[in-house]
């Protein structure tokens with residue numbers, strides 16, 4: 427049962443509150459269109475559909491037919507680098523973006539004019555749901571360039587009628603100055619960069635009485651996994667309310683899902699543009715409803731890059747329960763990072779987010795940390811580097827952190843306390859894991 431939206435809730439697009447049956451009708455129509463675009467313009471996708479017995483859009487009779495379609499993977503984009511998966515005439519493309527790959531070449535994505543318009547609308551929708559309103563000053567510290575986090579938020583904010591400050595990432599001391607001088611109300615950044623900015627504000631403010639910027643009240647953060655404890659830390663340091671944004675370049679960029687400020691409990695998926703499935707990362711079979719697994723998205727509206735059943739590698743859950751904000755869309759929960767980032771240490775699965783959770787819950791350290799994996803002999807060894815928040819009591823702090831890590835992960839992990847400021851600060855997506863096993867050192 428849908429819940430009526432609270433009187434002060436602003437809904438950007440009626441699609442956010444549709445009855446589920448109406449949403450499913452729209453999804454089915456758009457899925458057929460997406461299949462038609464693949465059959466017409468994306469030869470590798472069309473071949474795979476044909477092998478699964480789908481040669482015309484009319485072969486899709488219900489949303490259940492999605493399960494008949496083969497998956498698309500990141501490797502398909504890599505094999506077809508840079509433009510082989512683009513389904514329209516190259517002259518119709520008006521923009522490219524890319525995400526830095528772990529395998530050398532980036533993953534390249536492209537947009538037609540109508541794709542940009544749809545993406546901008548989705549960002550306006552998500553930013554509205556997160557509390558951005560016309561006239562607000564929005565400081566965007568996501569990198570402008572091939573990363574979708576810069577221009578994605580930029581376009582969405584402008585469409586709302588907010589005043590976008592396109593600072594981009596880097597030069598952190600200047601970020602602090604501009605945040606204050608322009609009276610920013612909203613900060614957009616990756617969570618790890620938000621922390622780096624907070625640190626500079628703290629250092630340059632303090633006695634002058636101007637840290638953090640007094641009007642700052644909202645943070646739109648995403649692009650990398652972050653724990654609840656990290657959120658609390660960022661909120662405490664910057665004096666704002668943090669809202670989680672999720673997306674990936676292959677599905678336009680940010681704007682796939684975001685939290686509403688009203689509940690901040692799970693990220694509403696824009697299901698009229700993206701079909702979401704959750705599958706077992708090993709076999710690809712659907713998990714039982716509400717269970718954790720790999721998120722798989724189908725791009726329903728993209729003209730340039732209609733990816734069907736795209737395996738994101740991201741682990742999370744989908745909660746279909748109606749939200750008290752009045753939206754009827756399902757919500758992503760438990761986002762804990764990419765399956766590829768999971769370390770297997772002496773047979774135990776470990777996500778960097780578990781380390782983050784243990785460290786911040788235990789307290790006494792700054793929120794900057796690195797996980798170092800090494801194999802000095804026959805067995806893997808894990809070291810966590812972190813910075814003490816205060817002087818003194820270091821041996822005690824160290825054993826307390828090691829106990830917390832052991833409790834959280836079941837593994838014996840050595841803690842190395844390094845001088846404050848030693849852990850490299852991120853300006854975008856933080857690199858948390860240094861794996862020395864494969865490097866041959």
Ligand code: DLL
Nearest residue numbers: 525575648649650651671672673674675679680761
């Ligand atoms: O990171 C798009 C984005 C920018 C989303 C800014 C939100 C805010 P890519 O560079 O292609 O696109 O990286 C996508 O980042 O598959 C996840 O692994 C990870 N990721 C993004 N948002 C979150 C999040 C952008 N809120 C990849 N929580 C995705 C956890 C996230 N992981």
